[in-house]
Amino acid sequence: MNSILDLVGRILISSVFLISGFNKINQYDGTVKWMESFGVPGILIIPAILLEILGSIMIIIGFKTQVIAIFFSIFCITLAIIFHSDFSNQMQIVSFLKNFALAGGFLFLAINKPGKISLDKKLK
Numbered sequence: 001m002n003s004i005l006d007l008v009g010r011i012l013i014s015s016v017f018l019i020s021g022f023n024k025i026n027q028y029d030g031t032v033k034w035m036e037s038f039g040v041p042g043i044l045i046i047p048a049i050l051l052e053i054l055g056s057i058m059i060i061i062g063f064k065t066q067v068i069a070i071f072f073s074i075f076c077i078t079l080a081i082i083f084h085s086d087f088s089n090q091m092q093i094v095s096f097l098k099n100f101a102l103a104g105g106f107l108f109l110a111i112n113k114p115g116k117i118s119l120d121k122k123l124k
Helices: 002-026 028-036 042-061 065-083 090-112 119-123
Strands: none
Touching: 002 028, 002 042, 002 090, 028 042, 042 065, 065 090
């Protein structure tokens, strides 16, 4: 049962970013403008999309899980600090804390590895 729950957990934690990556493609210009309004260069949308889509798939299938989970953890903390630090807005506080919680989940995944239903396990 633990193996199945490991897989389900990887799917759930990655789904946020997988969907977000595709949304960034579908709303490319608007997302670039939004990023730039925070002083972030719009060109950074490309590595963000790549991490969100390819990284999510890698987490789900359990390939290079520890490395990708660490990247996601850093990504989540960075996003929280840059885009969700308006603590006068309750929704921004929730988004800030949600990103930190996701970062913690990814660190937990990096430390505990993806489990038996993963390419990492199959390749060992």
